[in-house]
Amino acid sequence: MEIKLQNLTKVFQAKDKTETIAVNSLDITIPAGKLIGLLGPSGCGKSTTLYMIAGLLKPTEGKIFFGDEDVTEKAPEDRGIGLVFQNYALYPHMTVRQNIMFPLENLKVPKAEAMVRAQEMADLVGIGELMDRKPKQLSGGQQQRVAIARALVKKPRVLLLDEPLSNLDARLRLQTREEIKRIQRETGITTIFVTHDQEEAMSISDEIVLMEVGFKRQVGIPQDVYDMPENLFSAKFLGTPPINLFEGSIKEGKVTLFGGVIEKTKAKDIESCWIGIRPEGFLVDKEGPLELHIDMVETIGRDTSLVIKDEKNNTRSFRVIVDSSNRILPGDKVKFSVKPSKLFLFDKVTGEKLG
Amino acid sequence: MLEEKNNLKAWLYLSPALVLLAVFTFYPLFNAFYLVFLKDFNYLLREFDGYTLLGNFSYVVRNPNFKQAMINTFFIVFVSVPVSVMIALFVSVALNSIKKLQGFFQTIYFLPYVTNAIAVGMAFAFIFHQDYGLINTFLGWFNVNPINWVGTGASWGNAMFSLLVYTIWGGLAFKIMIFLSGLQSIDKQYYDAARVDSTPRRRVFTKITVPLLSPMILYIVITSFIGAFKAYATVVGMFGVGLGPAGNPKSMITMVALVYDALEHTGSIGAISEAAAASIILFSITLLFTIIQMWVSKKRVHY
Amino acid sequence: MKKLLVFMLSLSLVLTLSGCYSKTGETETEGVVVLAELPDEEINITFWHIYGQGKSELLDALIAEFEEMYPNITVESISQGSYTDLKSKAISSISAGNTPDLLVGYPDHFAEYLNGNAIIPLDLFINDETWGVDLTDFIDSYVEENSQYEGGVMYSMPYSKSTEMMVYNKTVFDHYGITLSNTEPVTWEELETYATQIVGDGEFQCDYLVNYDSSANLFINASRQWDGQYTNTAGEVLVDDANTVSMLNYMSGLFDSKTLALPIAWDESYGSANFLKGDVCMTIGSTAGIAYNIPLPGNVGKFGQFEVGIAPIPQKEGGVNSVMQQGPNIAIMSDTTDAERLASWLLIKHLTSAEATAQWAIDTGYLPVRYSGYESAEYQAFLDTANYDPDWKYQSMTANAAYAQVDFFQYDPAFANRVTSSDVRDEAGLALEAIFAKTKTVQEAIANMIAQLVW
């Protein structure tokens, strides 16, 4: 089931009539059978978008298509969606079985069949043994699986997950992430996954949609978005440690940083622009154009992380990750060159990629 | 959808309650607002002699007991409500903190609710008795001379103190029951978290229990205020229809007593309008305080 | 809030327009028609009273007798529990137009019902040739009480009347060689002299000489004995009167000398418990409450199971002899058909017949309402001091004391303006209590009483 959002806009009106645009003219097409991560910092409109797709919020403008069908005006229950909440929203007074069977009840599925389907779904998510427990007797991870089973049991056309992992501890999060991926593959259901955690989104999604203040910033396969950020926001939001940003300039096709020409570009000349270099984009190179003063050195396994003071602004420092075979000590002065694929130029005003 | 106004549906859900309320609550209420403007209303014949804007109100205000009724009512409201809410809160929290005997204590605390009012009155007469009452016996251990709490010729202060004790006692069972059911639904993990942070007990109480219980506290405070403004049965229970200790009758009179006084002779010309006027004065005062409370609570109550 | 106001205003407007109330001046008093013959049709009448289990069984027996006499009349007798409940229910039922056919009540109740013309004058029935009764056979003061309303009309008939009597600790009195008559009243002044002997904490002494249960009765009746003013039928409060004040001053003196006490002396509403305990040697209360003043075997108190004597209540030497008459009367409601009225009247006539009133009096401790009731063989046997039925000894003594006071019976005027006669009564009682408790002087008590009633 392909999902298409057309010019989707949501404006919230507060009691004092001030308006907030939570989602701004969003146009996205989500291919059938894929797992899409809706990624962005909190307040970017990702949850609002999800709720509009679910039908829990009504768009101010724009349309939502499931395949060729316009579902904009449809009630949530008629859209054929499954929704998993951040807090799981399990009914506390019902057992796991009753929770999973609840949506089937609404569809008037005969009880015997509903039992079978609930059990199948519980087995699929790996909680088949816990059917007679109440939610409070389950761990967070188990509750989470119940929530997924409940969302999937009615065989929805679309599965929507709202920050499903944020209440789990780190180890469980990793495990559940893979579990969700597996379940999605096995069911082949079009899935939208809202998260503010880039690592989570990158690792799980077939494609990510990056959002900021109600705008779509970039859509694509996670590695593509990482490798080819279309704007400053994309570049900044993805990657740990985050991308290093420097103020620099372009003159006659040459990118200059700290006085050294680090790269050639086809971009037009500009007085001042953002130069973004991923931490792993630096190469120790005796011939390199950049000579930097090393402040701190942390060696973690195969990588060495270098902390370097910004020459222009002493209060700021940035990170460089190099292979640990390079023996570098604090206080050293080291020369670097920059990998062209890890260097990005952005307009200072619009944030758009240059060149 | 969610944020949409469900006007029709909402009214449909409200209709069973509203129909009954319209007939048995709003109609009498607005009837009272109508009766208060009738001059010389004869309830028996349902006749009246023209209209009067303030005549019935002025009759109530001129009542020689009006001032005392106001003073007493305010005293009862502003002492008994805070004190009983506090006690009930502490008792419920203490009760909620134990495991053993919790149900046993809960049952005991509920008993006043099913105890016959006359028995309560008799027991309090015994508790406050000047010669052999519990309180004076207790004070006797500290060489305090017997105090005439509610007996013949008892002073206003002593009588009011006794009345307040009685009033507070009478309201505790209900409050504890409500608070306890509220406390039971607070997630234990908040307390676990607090323990991990080694939060002192008092801070747990003020920073976790009270905020999380705030909807129930608001409920209790508002309904108790309304109830306390209507204090009357407690006065009759303690002092009889004389509304005060013998020799000082009516010294414990309350606003509602003015209403009841007028209603004793509903067959007398104008008595109902007088009762309506007293009710409306009381109503206006209570409404004012409730609005203030709701307004203040908007900032304090956490849902 | 604005919306709330608009809502309220519009609703009250609707109520006004719906016209459920009318302006004064549209009622017409129905003429009372006495049917010459009792119709053959089934007649159901409803009778409201306040009697609990025991007395209502006696009443039901009398009613059964009546139903046998008039087979087409069915009487539904309903107890409303207490006079307060009966009255408030009657008022509501009058307003709603859903009244019983006849009911018992005090004169001030009837005065209130008369504000709605809700009870009918009975004169035509009383004087009817077929159905009438001889009014001169009824105790005069009862007839006066029931005809005190505007125009001297009889709006009700006396029914369960009682009065006050004085019970005393005969064991103590015998000790001092004082003999009190069962039928001759003592004077207040005599009581004062007894007090000098009896009041104290010795073996044959009490803390107080006499307790008066009803402070209101004391106020009202004593002011009459002192020839003082109290109220009048117009509802004026006249207690600021030289004789009334001097009565109060006298009573204040009795309080000081511990000759007289009110139950509030022991934080009680009635003095019987303290009489039994021996805190007080005499007590004045309703004739209907005699049973509470008789010590039972094993009585815990200073005097154990002492002997009891009964006497009329004290009078003022050289004053006006006066005794409170109390107890309910019975009236017919106006919202009734002629047939129902006649049936109701016949029931009243039956309940107040010489035999019925005598029997009722013997069984309940009330007093007969007719002279012929007193004179009936049954009642005379009951009064016969020579042949006491031991089980009825005290009831019989009570009746004798009461009978001796018949000529002194007085009632206080009933009215139901904004201030009703029962309000004045309550305030009178409270005033006397305040004097007793020494929270107010006589002058202050009078001034406060007037302030509470006239505003």
Added chain:
Amino acid sequence: MENSIKIDKVSRRNKIIAKVFVYFFLVLFAVIILIPFYWMVLTSVKSMQDLTVTPPILFLPFDRWRLDNFQSALNAAPYLIFMRNTVIVSFLSTVGTIFTTIFAAFAFSRLNFKGRDTLFMILLSSMMIPGEMFVITNFITVSDLGWLGSNNVSQTYGDALKALSLPFMTSIFYIFFLRQTFRQIPNELYYAAKVDGTSDFKYLWRIMVPIAKPTIITIIILNAMGTWNAYIWPNLVTDNVNFRLVTNGLRTAYNQLSGQVIYNEQMAAALIVTLPLLIVFFLLKKYIMRGVSRSGIKG
């Protein structure tokens, strides 16, 4: 190391002291609460003489217990009939109250509609008028509805039941109470149910009502208690003694003519009448105490 053991010991001791203190406080409070109830039981088994002794008897030896007070109390009024009536009226008014209250509280807590806050304030404000003011008008209403019978037709049992229970089939007090509870249920549950195609009606009954069960049970108990203690209204609207409720029996049976009350028998009757309430409370108590698990749903 030693220090930490010491601290551990101290904190353990503090904990025990705190526990002891809590129990002491609860026991003390229980005693204070129990005095009137004890007094009621004691009075009910005293003989008339023991009753009037000064100073009052605090502990009555068993051999002086007068259990025949209970026998006399039962004979004083047709309590079995009153009990039956009370049970029926309690049941009707409680069922009615539960339904109207649940619906209204749902609308006030979950649905968004024009004038919601204003209406709620109007409801609250009507609680501020003394009840007697309502009684007078309501009597006329009920009479106009023909439920009191008329001068020629006596009231039927059905009419009496209507008059006794209908005015109490809803309560602003409980609507307010339940609304407070409903508002604590997190919105996510509602969204989850919506996505599953649950209607508002079903959500209310399948999700909100079970979660608010302790509150609803509390309302049931309070409401039944209200009927059990009702006096003025039942007395006013019933014309047949056989239609009345227990409290009417309690009040009328002991209102002797001289105004003196037989306290021991009255207390015995009161105890008899209270017993069913206590049983109901014992049975339902665990539902109040069980509370709601709130793990997985944060408000």
